[in-house]
Amino acid sequence: MMVVSKESVRCNIADPEQLARLKRSVLEWNTWWSPDVAIDLREACLFGASLRGVNICRADLKEANLWGADLSGADLDEADLTNALQLHFFPIR
Template sequence: MRKPRFDAGQYSLLQECSKAKDFTRWNAWYAVHLKETMYLRSSDAYGAHLEGGDLAYWFLEGADLRFANLKNADLSYSYLKSADLSYANLAGTNLWRAYLSKAILDGANPDAAVYDGAGKIKCDPAQVSRLKEGVSSWNAWYENEISNKPDDTRVYGAYLEEASFMGMDLSGVNLSYAHLEGADLRHVNFSGADLTHAHLEGADMWKADLSGADLRFAELGGANMAGAKKVNTLF
Protein backbone atom coordinates (compact mmCIF):
# COMPACT_ATOMS: atom_id res chain seq x y z
CA MET A 1 0.00 0.00 0.00
CA ARG A 2 1.34 3.39 -0.98
CA LYS A 3 2.37 5.55 1.98
CA PRO A 4 0.56 8.93 2.14
CA ARG A 5 2.73 11.83 1.04
CA PHE A 6 1.77 13.82 4.13
CA ASP A 7 2.48 12.17 7.47
CA ALA A 8 0.59 13.80 10.35
CA GLY A 9 2.77 12.08 12.95
CA GLN A 10 5.98 13.41 11.44
CA TYR A 11 4.44 16.86 11.11
CA SER A 12 3.40 16.82 14.76
CA LEU A 13 6.88 15.84 15.97
CA LEU A 14 8.49 18.49 13.81
CA GLN A 15 6.03 21.07 15.16
CA GLU A 16 6.78 20.12 18.77
CA CYS A 17 10.52 20.52 18.19
CA SER A 18 9.93 23.84 16.42
CA LYS A 19 7.99 25.20 19.40
CA ALA A 20 10.68 23.95 21.79
CA LYS A 21 13.42 25.33 19.50
CA ASP A 22 15.24 22.05 20.00
CA PHE A 23 15.57 19.45 17.24
CA THR A 24 17.47 16.84 19.23
CA ARG A 25 14.49 14.43 19.24
CA TRP A 26 13.61 14.99 15.60
CA ASN A 27 17.16 14.66 14.33
CA ALA A 28 17.81 11.47 16.33
CA TRP A 29 14.58 9.88 15.13
CA TYR A 30 15.06 11.06 11.56
CA ALA A 31 18.57 9.62 11.27
CA VAL A 32 17.15 6.20 12.20
CA HIS A 33 14.17 6.70 9.86
CA LEU A 34 16.46 7.43 6.91
CA LYS A 35 18.63 4.44 7.70
CA GLU A 36 15.65 2.11 7.97
CA THR A 37 14.12 3.30 4.70
CA MET A 38 17.38 3.58 2.76
CA TYR A 39 16.30 0.84 0.40
CA LEU A 40 13.19 2.89 -0.47
CA ARG A 41 15.18 5.91 -1.57
CA SER A 42 13.66 5.93 -5.04
CA SER A 43 10.09 5.71 -3.74
CA ASP A 44 7.64 8.09 -2.07
CA ALA A 45 8.24 6.35 1.27
CA TYR A 46 11.73 7.78 1.73
CA GLY A 47 12.43 10.97 3.65
CA ALA A 48 10.01 13.15 5.60
CA HIS A 49 6.48 13.33 4.20
CA LEU A 50 5.51 16.98 4.46
CA GLU A 51 4.07 17.75 1.04
CA GLY A 52 1.71 20.73 1.24
CA GLY A 53 2.46 21.24 4.95
CA ASP A 54 2.09 24.63 6.61
CA LEU A 55 5.50 25.43 8.10
CA ALA A 56 5.27 29.20 7.71
CA TYR A 57 7.06 31.12 10.48
CA TRP A 58 8.40 27.91 12.03
CA PHE A 59 11.73 27.78 13.83
CA LEU A 60 13.69 25.04 12.02
CA GLU A 61 17.28 25.89 12.85
CA GLY A 62 19.50 22.82 12.52
CA ALA A 63 16.62 20.56 11.50
CA ASP A 64 17.52 17.44 9.53
CA LEU A 65 15.30 17.49 6.43
CA ARG A 66 17.44 15.46 4.06
CA PHE A 67 15.41 13.90 1.23
CA ALA A 68 12.24 15.49 2.66
CA ASN A 69 9.27 15.89 0.36
CA LEU A 70 8.35 19.54 0.81
CA LYS A 71 6.56 19.89 -2.49
CA ASN A 72 4.05 22.78 -2.33
CA ALA A 73 4.73 23.24 1.41
CA ASP A 74 4.62 26.75 2.86
CA LEU A 75 7.95 27.65 4.47
CA SER A 76 7.53 31.41 4.13
CA TYR A 77 9.33 33.31 6.91
CA SER A 78 10.61 30.02 8.35
CA TYR A 79 13.95 30.10 10.17
CA LEU A 80 16.11 27.46 8.47
CA LYS A 81 19.56 28.50 9.62
CA SER A 82 21.97 25.53 9.38
CA ALA A 83 19.11 23.18 8.43
CA ASP A 84 20.07 20.22 6.24
CA LEU A 85 17.87 20.21 3.14
CA SER A 86 20.13 17.98 1.07
CA TYR A 87 18.17 16.35 -1.77
CA ALA A 88 14.90 17.75 -0.46
CA ASN A 89 12.08 18.19 -2.98
CA LEU A 90 11.35 21.92 -3.02
CA ALA A 91 9.16 21.98 -6.12
CA GLY A 92 6.50 24.61 -5.51
CA THR A 93 7.70 25.18 -1.92
CA ASN A 94 7.05 28.73 -0.77
CA LEU A 95 10.35 30.15 0.47
CA TRP A 96 9.22 33.78 0.64
CA ARG A 97 11.61 35.46 3.07
CA ALA A 98 12.70 32.15 4.55
CA TYR A 99 16.01 32.51 6.39
CA LEU A 100 18.46 30.07 4.82
CA SER A 101 21.81 31.21 6.19
CA LYS A 102 24.23 28.24 6.33
CA ALA A 103 21.45 25.88 5.24
CA ILE A 104 22.67 22.86 3.25
CA LEU A 105 20.93 22.59 -0.12
CA ASP A 106 23.18 20.06 -1.88
CA GLY A 107 21.11 18.10 -4.37
CA ALA A 108 17.95 20.07 -3.56
CA ASN A 109 16.05 22.08 -6.16
CA PRO A 110 15.53 25.61 -4.73
CA ASP A 111 15.14 26.97 -8.26
CA ALA A 112 11.87 25.05 -8.45
CA ALA A 113 10.57 26.79 -5.31
CA VAL A 114 8.29 29.83 -5.37
CA TYR A 115 8.74 33.12 -3.56
CA ASP A 116 5.21 34.35 -3.11
CA GLY A 117 4.08 36.73 -0.36
CA ALA A 118 0.71 34.94 -0.47
CA GLY A 119 -1.02 37.72 1.41
CA LYS A 120 0.83 36.95 4.64
CA ILE A 121 2.46 40.35 5.11
CA LYS A 122 2.46 40.97 8.84
CA CYS A 123 1.46 44.59 9.12
CA ASP A 124 -1.16 45.86 11.55
CA PRO A 125 -2.18 49.45 10.67
CA ALA A 126 -3.38 50.01 14.24
CA GLN A 127 0.07 49.11 15.58
CA VAL A 128 1.76 51.36 13.02
CA SER A 129 -0.42 54.27 14.17
CA ARG A 130 0.23 53.46 17.82
CA LEU A 131 4.00 53.55 17.32
CA LYS A 132 3.77 56.85 15.46
CA GLU A 133 1.90 58.37 18.39
CA GLY A 134 4.97 58.14 20.62
CA VAL A 135 7.63 55.85 22.03
CA SER A 136 6.63 56.20 25.68
CA SER A 137 3.04 55.04 25.22
CA TRP A 138 4.18 52.37 22.77
CA ASN A 139 6.68 50.88 25.20
CA ALA A 140 4.13 50.68 28.01
CA TRP A 141 1.63 48.94 25.72
CA TYR A 142 4.17 46.69 24.02
CA GLU A 143 5.76 45.38 27.19
CA ASN A 144 2.37 44.15 28.32
CA GLU A 145 1.47 42.90 24.85
CA ILE A 146 4.46 40.63 24.30
CA SER A 147 4.58 39.39 27.89
CA ASN A 148 1.08 37.95 27.52
CA LYS A 149 1.62 36.10 24.26
CA PRO A 150 2.84 32.52 23.90
CA ASP A 151 6.24 31.82 22.41
CA ASP A 152 4.77 31.21 18.98
CA THR A 153 6.44 32.86 16.00
CA ARG A 154 3.08 33.24 14.29
CA VAL A 155 1.77 35.71 16.86
CA TYR A 156 4.83 36.96 18.67
CA GLY A 157 6.00 40.54 18.25
CA ALA A 158 4.58 43.66 16.59
CA TYR A 159 3.38 43.42 13.00
CA LEU A 160 5.03 46.34 11.20
CA GLU A 161 6.25 44.73 8.00
CA GLU A 162 6.85 47.13 5.07
CA ALA A 163 5.59 50.12 7.09
CA SER A 164 7.30 53.50 6.72
CA PHE A 165 8.83 55.23 9.74
CA MET A 166 11.30 57.29 7.73
CA GLY A 167 12.94 60.10 9.72
CA MET A 168 11.14 59.32 12.98
CA ASP A 169 12.67 59.60 16.44
CA LEU A 170 12.31 56.11 17.89
CA SER A 171 15.10 56.41 20.40
CA GLY A 172 14.67 53.99 23.27
CA VAL A 173 11.84 52.13 21.55
CA ASN A 174 11.12 48.51 22.42
CA LEU A 175 10.72 46.53 19.19
CA SER A 176 12.00 43.20 20.42
CA TYR A 177 10.69 40.38 18.22
CA ALA A 178 8.92 42.89 15.96
CA HIS A 179 8.29 42.09 12.30
CA LEU A 180 9.89 44.91 10.32
CA GLU A 181 10.71 43.02 7.13
CA GLY A 182 10.97 45.44 4.22
CA ALA A 183 10.17 48.47 6.42
CA ASP A 184 11.33 51.95 5.45
CA LEU A 185 13.59 52.94 8.35
CA ARG A 186 15.77 55.50 6.60
CA HIS A 187 17.13 58.23 8.89
CA VAL A 188 15.26 56.74 11.88
CA ASN A 189 16.77 57.50 15.28
CA PHE A 190 17.04 54.09 16.95
CA SER A 191 19.56 55.16 19.56
CA GLY A 192 19.19 53.01 22.67
CA ALA A 193 16.44 50.95 21.02
CA ASP A 194 15.72 47.32 21.86
CA LEU A 195 15.68 45.46 18.54
CA THR A 196 16.65 42.06 19.92
CA HIS A 197 15.23 39.19 17.86
CA ALA A 198 13.61 41.71 15.50
CA HIS A 199 12.92 40.64 11.92
CA LEU A 200 14.65 43.24 9.77
CA GLU A 201 15.15 41.22 6.61
CA GLY A 202 15.11 43.55 3.61
CA ALA A 203 14.53 46.65 5.77
CA ASP A 204 15.99 49.94 4.53
CA MET A 205 18.01 51.40 7.42
CA TRP A 206 20.01 53.87 5.33
CA LYS A 207 21.63 56.47 7.61
CA ALA A 208 19.65 55.26 10.62
CA ASP A 209 21.13 56.07 14.03
CA LEU A 210 21.79 52.78 15.81
CA SER A 211 23.97 54.22 18.55
CA GLY A 212 23.64 52.08 21.65
CA ALA A 213 20.89 50.01 20.06
CA ASP A 214 20.63 46.31 20.89
CA LEU A 215 20.31 44.17 17.75
CA ARG A 216 21.43 40.88 19.24
CA PHE A 217 19.73 37.92 17.54
CA ALA A 218 18.03 40.26 15.05
CA GLU A 219 17.56 38.93 11.51
CA LEU A 220 19.32 41.31 9.12
CA GLY A 221 19.44 39.35 5.87
CA GLY A 222 19.19 41.78 2.95
CA ALA A 223 18.85 44.84 5.21
CA ASN A 224 20.40 48.06 3.91
CA MET A 225 22.54 49.56 6.66
CA ALA A 226 24.62 51.83 4.45
CA GLY A 227 25.59 55.00 6.28
CA ALA A 228 24.00 53.83 9.54
CA LYS A 229 25.58 55.11 12.73
CA LYS A 230 26.66 52.10 14.78
CA VAL A 231 28.46 53.49 17.84
CA ASN A 232 28.26 51.03 20.74
CA THR A 233 25.65 49.03 18.84
CA LEU A 234 25.23 45.44 20.02
CA PHE A 235 25.04 42.69 17.39
Protein backbone atom coordinates (compact mmCIF):
# COMPACT_ATOMS: atom_id res chain seq x y z
CA MET A 1 0.00 0.00 0.00
CA MET A 2 1.35 3.42 -0.99
CA VAL A 3 1.24 6.04 1.76
CA VAL A 4 1.17 9.68 0.70
CA SER A 5 1.33 12.59 3.12
CA LYS A 6 1.07 16.32 2.56
CA GLU A 7 4.70 16.62 3.64
CA SER A 8 5.88 14.15 0.98
CA VAL A 9 4.13 15.88 -1.91
CA ARG A 10 6.27 18.51 -3.62
CA CYS A 11 4.46 21.15 -5.64
CA ASN A 12 5.28 24.50 -7.22
CA ILE A 13 2.89 27.40 -6.92
CA ALA A 14 2.05 29.62 -9.89
CA ASP A 15 0.19 32.42 -8.09
CA PRO A 16 0.66 32.28 -4.30
CA GLU A 17 -2.01 34.92 -3.54
CA GLN A 18 -4.69 33.11 -5.51
CA LEU A 19 -3.71 29.75 -4.02
CA ALA A 20 -3.76 31.13 -0.47
CA ARG A 21 -7.24 32.59 -1.03
CA LEU A 22 -8.52 29.29 -2.41
CA LYS A 23 -7.08 27.31 0.50
CA ARG A 24 -8.54 29.70 3.10
CA SER A 25 -12.16 29.34 2.08
CA VAL A 26 -14.33 28.32 -0.86
CA LEU A 27 -16.81 31.02 0.17
CA GLU A 28 -14.08 33.68 0.10
CA TRP A 29 -12.85 32.37 -3.26
CA ASN A 30 -16.32 32.29 -4.85
CA THR A 31 -17.07 35.81 -3.59
CA TRP A 32 -13.79 37.11 -5.02
CA TRP A 33 -13.84 35.10 -8.29
CA SER A 34 -14.56 37.03 -11.49
CA PRO A 35 -14.51 35.95 -15.13
CA ASP A 36 -12.28 38.98 -15.75
CA VAL A 37 -9.48 37.63 -13.54
CA ALA A 38 -6.97 35.17 -15.01
CA ILE A 39 -6.81 32.25 -12.59
CA ASP A 40 -3.30 30.81 -12.54
CA LEU A 41 -3.08 27.67 -10.45
CA ARG A 42 -0.52 25.85 -12.59
CA GLU A 43 1.30 23.19 -10.59
CA ALA A 44 -0.65 24.23 -7.47
CA CYS A 45 -0.62 21.78 -4.59
CA LEU A 46 -4.26 21.24 -3.64
CA PHE A 47 -3.53 17.89 -2.06
CA GLY A 48 -6.49 16.87 0.12
CA ALA A 49 -8.13 20.30 -0.21
CA SER A 50 -11.85 20.71 0.48
CA LEU A 51 -13.07 22.44 -2.68
CA ARG A 52 -16.77 21.54 -2.57
CA GLY A 53 -18.77 23.94 -4.72
CA VAL A 54 -15.76 26.03 -5.75
CA ASN A 55 -15.99 28.07 -8.95
CA ILE A 56 -12.76 27.59 -10.85
CA CYS A 57 -14.14 28.14 -14.35
CA ARG A 58 -11.45 28.82 -16.93
CA ALA A 59 -8.72 28.30 -14.34
CA ASP A 60 -5.30 27.19 -15.49
CA LEU A 61 -4.75 24.04 -13.44
CA LYS A 62 -2.09 22.47 -15.65
CA GLU A 63 -0.13 19.90 -13.67
CA ALA A 64 -1.96 20.81 -10.45
CA ASN A 65 -1.89 18.20 -7.70
CA LEU A 66 -5.53 17.47 -6.83
CA TRP A 67 -4.81 14.17 -5.12
CA GLY A 68 -7.54 13.55 -2.57
CA ALA A 69 -9.18 16.94 -3.17
CA ASP A 70 -12.97 17.05 -2.74
CA LEU A 71 -14.32 18.64 -5.92
CA SER A 72 -17.98 17.73 -5.32
CA GLY A 73 -20.17 20.34 -6.97
CA ALA A 74 -17.15 22.29 -8.24
CA ASP A 75 -17.58 24.29 -11.44
CA LEU A 76 -14.65 23.37 -13.67
CA ASP A 77 -16.18 24.63 -16.92
CA GLU A 78 -13.38 25.36 -19.41
CA ALA A 79 -10.68 24.77 -16.76
CA ASP A 80 -7.41 23.49 -18.18
CA LEU A 81 -6.64 20.27 -16.31
CA THR A 82 -3.84 19.14 -18.63
CA ASN A 83 -1.67 16.67 -16.72
CA ALA A 84 -3.43 17.49 -13.44
CA LEU A 85 -3.10 14.72 -10.90
CA GLN A 86 -6.21 13.34 -9.25
CA LEU A 87 -6.05 9.77 -8.07
CA HIS A 88 -9.03 7.78 -6.87
CA PHE A 89 -8.58 4.80 -4.62
CA PHE A 90 -11.36 2.30 -4.20
CA PRO A 91 -11.56 -0.10 -1.25
CA ILE A 92 -10.67 -3.69 -2.03
CA ARG A 93 -13.22 -6.19 -0.78
